[in-house]
Amino acid sequence: MRILHAILFNAILLIGLVAFAASPEEFLQTQKLIRVYVDKAPGFGHQSAGISVMKRLRDLGFQGEFEVIYQPAVAGKIQKIYPAFPEGIPGKVHYVDINKYAHMAMMSQVPKVELAISGADDGYGAVFSKVANADKYLRLQPLGWGPGAVIEGDKLSVLPSMNDLALVNLPTANTESILKSLPEMKDISEDGKRFVERFAAVSESHFNFPAYGIGTQIFAPQRLFFYGKAAKSAASKLDSSKAIIVPVVSPFNAQEMDTFSKVFGKKAGFESSNATELKHQKQMHLLSPQEFADLSTLKPGHVYFVFVGSVPQTVFNFFYEKANMPVWVAGKNAMSFAMTKGKPYFNTVNDYYLPAKETLSPEALKILTNAHNSFDVGYQKFVNQTELTSVSRYIQAAATPGSEIAEYYRALGSKLSSNDRVLEGLRLITGGSINQCSKIFQ
The missing domain is CATH 3.40.50 (Rossmann fold)
Structure with missing residues (x-):
């Protein structure tokens, strides 16, 4: 009997511990x-x-x-x-x-x-x-x-x-809540706030993706120019009536911006020597937040790099959540956030975490692998058409709803957002x- 009482007591105690954990x-x-x-x-x-x-x-x-x-x-x-x-x-x-x-x-x-x-x-x-x-x-x-x-x-x-x-x-911040909280944000300039408002108004009707993590890289201008060409090519096949908006959320000083202007042909220094590159230079713009906010129209096929610099995390996340083209990340923290939101991404430090990618078809896996390799080295080459094609092809696939690559990232985001x-x-x-x-x- 005592043994039975002991067993019952321990069972009750265990139930109590579970109940009150x-x-x-x-x-x-x-x-x-x-x-x-x-x-x-x-x-x-x-x-x-x-x-x-x-x-x-x-x-x-x-x-x-x-x-x-x-x-x-x-x-x-x-x-x-x-x-x-x-x-x-x-x-x-x-x-x-x-x-x-x-x-x-x-x-x-x-x-x-x-x-x-x-x-x-x-x-x-x-x-x-x-x-x-x-x-x-x-x-x-x-x-x-x-x-x-x-x-x-x-x-x-x-x-x-x-x-x-x-x-x-983190919960997804809708446009209404971002705009409502924007006036009280102290860590973003008034011009930055105007850009966020304009971006919120036009992002749904154009292509967009944020670029982050290039501020620590020596060849940041060349990399952005290379990727801008690839994005232009993909956008022309997806919907030629849309512009491409790129909030650049890495800070750059005046000397660095001068290098950007030369690489993009906005001032003498590295201007193009052929008609194709000259056309790209004319259709890619380096703008301040105020300059973008003041634009009356966005031209189809043009790429607008807007140098926003460092922004509050809620705004940073908002740019990523609104993206409809592969986003840029640097390292693992921004990569982790992008993945929980189901966003295809490029990592500027060539670091990718893609579980279950072996479930992709051989063709889709080849597109993915070639794009990552080309993104890492393509900007370093004087003639980089092969790399441009690889990156552009991936952007096009990732930005097409229902495609195998887009669905892979969507499912990845769904699984990752189940816990943290x-x-x-x-x-x-x-x-x-x-x-x-x-x-x-x-």
């Missing part, structure tokens, strides 16, 4: 402070990953305050995409540079928290874990950059269930069951 949402609702570490990197990827994680935690119900620990070297980047930097917002977010934070930690002045988290790092996250002063530090990475881990004191647990998960899944690393990590640290999400492509 906190869900990720319930766990977040009890948190007053979450510590976020933001690493440095050449572009905006690591900083964007950090703010994406914060937004995802808000979406899941966190209403407390973020403490953002950042590297001073990226203060200028953080100011562009994080809210109210550096003064913060009482009760919502405050900022501490890593040097001040390290001194506070040494003096035992860092309050203990239940959760610290980061969205991307190049190795310094392991160092930060020693001073995070958190019950658990969820050290995440973007899709394709390792599975992520949770650190508890000296214990590190790798999270293999994250292998095929995006860092975050933030949610999966929270499931682990709150004691919930861990889905074998790494098998979603099997």
Whole structure:
């Protein structure tokens, strides 16, 4: 009888534990402070990953305050995409540079928290874990950059269930909500706001894609010119009545813009020596946001590169969500976001994560592979017709609704948007069951 009572007691206890195990949402609702570490990197990827994680935690119900620990070297980047930097917002977010934070930690002045988290790092996250002063530090990475881990004191647990998960899944921002919030945005110029308004009005009736990640590359003008020609060729076959709008969301200084003007034949220096290239130069335009906003009409077949520079993340994401041609990404963070939205992409650092691509037909796989190779090297060649044709053919296929390549990316986005690393990590640290999400492509 005693054995039976013991079995019943343990069963009731187990049921109770399951019943009262906190869900990720319930766990977040009890948190007053979450510590976020933001690493440095050449572009905006690591900083964007950090703010994406914060937004995802808000979406899941966190209403407390973020403490953002950042590297001073990226203060200028953080100011562009994080809210109210550096003064913060009482009760919502405050900022501490890593040097001040390290001194506070040494003096035992860092309050203990239940959760610290980061969205991307190049190795310094392991160092930060020693001073995070958190019950658990969820050290995440973007899709394709390792599975992520949770650190508890000296214990590190790798999270293999994250292998095929995006860092975050952010809700799609519709045009109406973007335009409504635009006047209050402080990290975009008035000319930039005018461009966003004009872009929102015309993007549905023309081809468009954002270009990001070329600001760190020496041959950025040549690469954009090469791709502009390929996009023009594809657009002429898809719908010759449409223009192509390209928000360039990488910043360039005056000297770099001078090089762009020479490459594109807008001033003496590298002007074309043949009629075909001269025609391309005349039909590709380098514009400021104000110049584009002031255009009365957009000419069919013309390409409008609009140098918007760094923009708030909501605007950045909006450009990607509206794209109807393959987008440009750099590294894994923007790639991860594009993939969750089902967008075909080119990666300027020649890094692609395409699970289950073996399910494509031999012809479609050849188009995909040739395009990626040609995108990487085509701009370096004086005579690059073969590479132009490969890239143009891929753009045309990817921008055709219902095509095999377009459907591959659409299905990829559908699968990736079913879960993300933030949610999966929270499931682990709150004691919930861990889905074998790494098998979603099997």
